[in-house]
Amino acid sequence: MANVQDIRRRIKSVKNTQQVTKAMKMISAVKLRKTQERLLALRPYSTKLDEVVRHVVGRLRAVPTLQPGPVAQAFLAPREEKNIHLVLVASDKGLCGGFNANVLREAQAFLRDCPSHVAHFQAIGKRSIEWARKRQLKANGEHTGLAVTELKQVASEIAAQAAEQYEKGEIDALYVVFNYFQSAVAQVPMVMRVFPVEIEPHVEFRAETPHLLEPDPNEVLEHLLPLYIETELLRCLLESSTSEHGARMAAMDKASSNAEEMIAKLTLNMNKIRQASITNQIIEIVSGANA
Amino acid sequence: MSNPIKLEVLTPERLVFSAMVSEVQFPTAQQGYYGILPDHTPVLTPVGDGLVFFQQDDQPHCLTVFGGFAEVGPDRVTLLARESETIDQLNPEQIEREQQQALALLKEAKDEAALQAAQRRLDASLIRQQALSRDTSH
Numbered sequence: 001m002a003n004v005q006d007i008r009r010r011i012k013s014v015k016n017t018q019q020v021t022k023a024m025k026m027i028s029a030v031k032l033r034k035t036q037e038r039l040l041a042l043r044p045y046s047t048k049l050d051e052v053v054r055h056v057v058g059r060l061r062a063v064p065t066l067q068p069g070p071v072a073q074a075f076l077a078p079r080e081e082k083n084i085h086l087v088l089v090a091s092d093k094g095l096c097g098g099f100n101a102n103v104l105r106e107a108q109a110f111l112r113d114c115p116s117h118v119a120h121f122q123a124i125g126k127r128s129i130e131w132a133r134k135r136q137l138k139a140n141g142e143h144t145g146l147a148v149t150e151l152k153q154v155a156s157e158i159a160a161q162a163a164e165q166y167e168k169g170e171i172d173a174l175y176v177v178f179n180y181f182q183s184a185v186a187q188v189p190m191v192m193r194v195f196p197v198e199i200e201p202h203v204e205f206r207a208e209t210p211h212l213l214e215p216d217p218n219e220v221l222e223h224l225l226p227l228y229i230e231t232e233l234l235r236c237l238l239e240s241s242t243s244e245h246g247a248r249m250a251a252m253d254k255a256s257s258n259a260e261e262m263i264a265k266l267t268l269n270m271n272k273i274r275q276a277s278i279t280n281q282i283i284e285i286v287s288g289a290n291a
Numbered sequence: 292m293s294n295p296i297k298l299e300v301l302t303p304e305r306l307v308f309s310a311m312v313s314e315v316q317f318p319t320a321q322q323g324y325y326g327i328l329p330d331h332t333p334v335l336t337p338v339g340d341g342l343v344f345f346q347q348d349d350q351p352h353c354l355t356v357f358g359g360f361a362e363v364g365p366d367r368v369t370l371l372a373r374e375s376e377t378i379d380q381l382n383p384e385q386i387e388r389e390q391q392q393a394l395a396l397l398k399e400a401k402d403e404a405a406l407q408a409a410q411r412r413l414d415a416s417l418i419r420q421q422a423l424s425r426d427t428s429h
Contacts, residue, residue: 038304041303041304041305041306042303042304044301044306045301045302045303045371046303048301048362048369048371049360049371052335052360052362052371055335056335152303152304210333211333211334211335211362211363212332212333212334212335213334213335213336214319214322214325214334214335214336215321215322215336219321219337220335220336220337223320223337223360224337224360227358227359227360227371227373231303234303
């Protein structure tokens with residue numbers, strides 16, 4: 001039977017762990033709030049940009065007389081997807097529940113079912129780099145230890161690179177695998193095709209006169225595409241980062257309450273043992289006195 | 292005086308400006324300035340770097356804008372800018388520092404890419420400075 005001293009020691013160690021998990025939970029909560037603010041701030045911008053892109057593309061697709069330039073083509077007439085550029089976004093650190101496992105499983109499934117060749121692969125976060133190494137996937141670009149403020153820079157670099165590759169014909173599509181931030185407790189891994197843009201037939205053509213495209217439609221598209229890719233990538237990175245903190249917060253919350261439970265059990269156990277030994281001693285004294 | 296146009300300036304980081312104004316001028320990427328009065332025909336055009344001028348209650352104002360897109364409707368101007376600041380978001384000392392840094396980089400620049408990057412930073416700081424000097428003159 002374990003003695004009281006041992007159990008006391010264990011309670012102490014569990015308490016220490018609980019303090020660590022509690023602190024991590026609080027840190028994650030703060031970081032979650034910060035990244036979430038950024039994500040929310042990006043939303044009006046990206047919604048508007050998306051609206052503009054859909055409007056322009058929807059209209060230009062209806063006008064077949066246009067001779068699109070190489071970049072504009074990515075929007076208007078998707079090529080057959082032979083080579084793709086894949087960006088995999090995971091986190092640098094663990095201790096965030098199923099966050100990394102889920103997104104990596106999603107990536108695995110995507111690679112298995114994907115008929116096209118991954119011509120260019122980019123890994124963001126240590127976990128995705130390790131994952132790629134294990135599967136002997138050569139990463140053409142790796143990013144680790146990114147602060148929230150650096151995401152914009154990274155997004156614009158990747159966007160510029162992808163647009164250039166598309167123009168050269170090295171890739172036909174850009175995909176991102178990341179965790180979509182549904183709420184602080186629910187993160188959904190998903191695969192998104194950034195371009196070519198998928199557009200439902202434009203039903204709600206706005207009643208007002210269609211926009212003039214200045215200086216000309218091609219020019220507008222050539223400016224719009226990089227901006228659009230950049231914004232979408234930034235959104236994915238922010239979604240992933242927000243999800244990470246959300247997942248970590250949930251995991252650490254769970255860990256803290258588990259520790260609480262364990263302490264309660266151990267304390268109960270300890271008291272029982274202590275009481276048992278006291279009872280024993282009393283019995284001994286009483287029986288000694290009786291004798 | 293009525294302000295019939297809704298001017299909105301959005302960046303990926305925040306909503307920079309949103310108010311009703313009566314006249315807007317913004318720089319385009321290639322064709323110089325674009326002036327917008329009420330009931331302008333809808334236009335979509337890339338935005339360049341520079342100052343956006345607008346009239347609010349008969350008072351001239353300006354803000355900075357760097358790249359992006361403009362969507363113009365009869366009663367609105369929406370600028371989707373890569374970066375943008377209103378006057379009160381600018382800090383003169385910081386701009387001064389930024390300008391010194393850009394000048395130093397410009398001197399040290401060895402290849403074309405570094406030269407261009409430094410030049411861009413210098414231009415941006417000049418535009419911001421211009422915005423500040425305009426504001427104090429009113």
